[in-house]
Amino acid sequence: MLAFLQFIVWWKDRAARANLVFAVGAVAVAVFAGLELALMRAETPAQFDTATRWIHVPAWVLIVSIVAFVRLYLNAGRRWLAWTVVAVRTLALILNFAISPNINYRKVTALRQMPFLGEPVSVPVGVPNPWMLVAQFSLLLLVIFVLDATITVWRRGNRRQALVVGGSIVLLVILASAQAVAMTWGIMATPLTVSLFYLILVAAMAYELSYDLIRAARLNRRLQASEATLRESEQRFRIVADAAPVLIWMSGVDKLCTFFNKRWLEFTGRSLEQEMGNGWAEGVYSNDLQQCLQTYTEAFDARKPFVMQYRLRRNDGEYRWISDEGVPRYNPERKFVGYIGSCVDVTELLRQQKALHQFEERVALAAEAAHLGVWELNIATNRIWISDKVRELFQLPQQDEISYVEFVQRVHPADRAARDQITQTAIRSQSSYETEYRIVLPDGRIRWIGGRGRCLSEGDGKSTRLLGVSMDITKRKQAEELFELATEASPSGTVLVDHQGRIILVNAHIEELFGYARDELIGKAVDVLVPERFAHGHAAHRANFFAAPEARAMGAGRELFARRKDGSEFPVEIGLNPIQTPHGLVVLANVVDISARLAAEEVARRSREQVELLSRVSLLGEMTASLAHELNQPLAAIVNNATAAMQYLEQGKLKPEQLQDILNDVVADGRRACDVMHNVRGAIKKGSVIRGQINLNDVIKSVAHMVQADAAAQSCKMELHLTQDLPAVEGDPTQIQQVLINLVLNAFDAMRDAPPSRRVVDIATNSNGDGTIGVAVRDYGSGISETTRERLFEQFFSTKDDGLGMGLAIVRSIIEAHGGTVTAENAKGGGARFCFRLPISEGVTQ
């Protein structure tokens, strides 16, 4: 009856396996009792043997069930001991059937009838089987096992269970075993009544199990009370759910939805009835539906949480992206009761994410294209993600995850602190930074990195990420270094100015020139270097330059002045060179202090003027014969004529016609003297150059006239070979005259020692094909010696004892000032030939 009851219990609750074991054990005890009865009623030893043999089957079952009960119900006892008990008992059972007649007796010789509780029962008399020890050993093991389990339970604190179950089992198994042993070994002649003990054992176990049942009933009552509470909390839950800002749904174990919160219904614009069950699926965008249902059912069947995104129609008909997060829900008995899920509209988020993603992709692409390495540092975790380019730049291992520490270790020790400070500042102030630093590559090489970064914080205002780009600026740095070196080494003052007119760079020359220290100038407006009276105009000039930047000299046609720190000014020459840089257009200005040069030029100009004057004076000196002749001739004639007239007058024979004649001649000679004076003044006048169209033939003729007296004095003849219709040249007639006079007088001098018949000077003109006119002055003297030729045109070089050495130097400077050339050579047939060429005046055609 008990067995049946417990079996029912097990049937109802498969988990209650202890009850099943108990049931089996109870049945075994019943069978055991039946067989014992058969033993008692046995009439022949054969019958007894058979009953004894079979009685071991329920015994085995009972022992196994006890072991199982202890394991299951008490949840104690050593597992190996349990299995040993079962194994030994099973061995005993096998031996029981293998050995004839059974394990108890080798031979039952006779049955004795004895009274037992008023009934006559059979008691065997025979030889006990030594194998019986195996069965008894198994019982001993069982006792040990149960004892061990009981102690464990006792220690666990569950003393009642230990006493009732463990204690009773130990006691009763010992008693039963002792009785059976005593009977079998013939110590005590009693019928086998082991089942009695076992019955008591079963009763104890039944008590214990029924105790469980009572407890379960108590629990059930408590459960019912809590269910009421739960219902109340569910009510509360609905209120809360309705108030929640998210869309909430619930489904039952059948996957069908049972609840949607108010928010959901408002969102979809549908009623609860429409949405219930699978009604909600109607609002899902058709393309997303299949995926949505699949995710839901798969997660549902596995009882796993899920997150999915799908488009759900909003009340206005627009499909919005929804992120749906579902979790299985259980009742307090841990029983699965369905799913609950919450949804948020993530359309905006997705759009932002997509935009961000696209932006990030573009950034990454751009970065890759620009050879920029990109990295991202999570401030909280200090983990860093780096792009392949960064790995390449920093030569970090390709695959491994890199820690920020490893990343920073690459930075040159000298730059590490500065870089760290900059990034920390950016993180603190959540701003951007820009830095340049060196890294040391594994092979020891140094590489310059230009880095920009920005600290990005999430909505909570906490700094979370530091985004950075890095690029290799080694070449630029090297170029910069070179540039700075070159600038520093530049012989002129160098200023680099940005488009706002601020000074970026100066070299040592500038410091020297302007009296400023470098630091005083960097970042200042370049106008501080300009005198105040020009500063206003300077800004406008600068604007013009930036509008059309090209390398040129500054302030063409104007005199430029610069201002020193002490306010003094000095003349400068400034060259401007625009440079396109990544930071915009900058201007490289080269400043040269030209005060020394101007002074030197002034000195040179003065000395040149003096030399020129001297040369003119000396030329006049050379020309004294001609000049005196030119002047004295008319003067003498005048005096003669006047004296003659007076004589005639005294003698009273002066006729009016004669007087007229004389006076005409006097006037003519007076004019002639005036002309000579005019010429002299022209020749000696300093400086001013009168440029005009010159007919060289005319100049030559006038010169031939002027030096006629010198020619006569030295018995030289002049022969002119003039090409007619010469184009004009441009120049100062007086200067060209001077050149010719010099050359002709030189020619006369050269022939001093020549026989009179050879004393001829040829003067020839010819029009060259190359746009120049040539004039040649040739003498028949001794020619030019090799040693002389080289220094011929030098100042203060003369072959004459009384020569100043100015003549040919003046000739050359005049001709070159006229854009011409002058040469000297020895002519065929003896003598020297001096030639000069002058360019034909432009725009003049003969």
Added chain:
Amino acid sequence: MTTPPPMVFVIDDDQSVRKSLQRLLDAANYKTELFNSAFEFLSRSAHPGPSCIIIDVRMPGLNGMDLQKTLIDCGREEQLVFITAHGDIPMCAQAMKAGAVDFLPKPFKPKQLLESVERALNRSAEQLLRTSERNHARALLQRLTPREYQVMELVATGLLNKQVGGELGMAEKTVKTHRAHVMQKLGITSVAELMVVLQRAEITPLVKPGTKV
């Protein structure tokens, strides 16, 4: 015997100077003749009367100094007055040494020029006179025989007849005869007169080395 009139020749390549000089000389009653160059002048035959040449030193072709040299080489007697628009001292010295009357830088004082011209003409006249006396004396001397000439030369040195005879290896009597012929032919009576003839003829008496004078 009629003396040809004095002439002043002007050689200057400057026409206005030439013309003004002609006027000046004309006013001073000198006869003048004008030449553009020295060559032009030389192509004219020499003037027999007193002559003065006014010449510019510097001229193309033959200049003043060259003309002076040429005239001296030809033994002509014209007196030279140099004028120059640009005189220099070496030239002046050379010209004066060669017998120029004056060296005047232009512009000169007309009076100074006229004085120089007058002096030149006087000197030219004297020169002409001396020349005619010399020619006369030389003509007389040429009438002597060589032997008479030898005796005359020795007598002129102051030797006695006996000494002359000893020198020439002839008798004193013979010397006396030759001496008488010389006196007769030369139209003189004393040794002093002989010395004057020799001086006019511009012949320097022989001075034998070792003889006492």
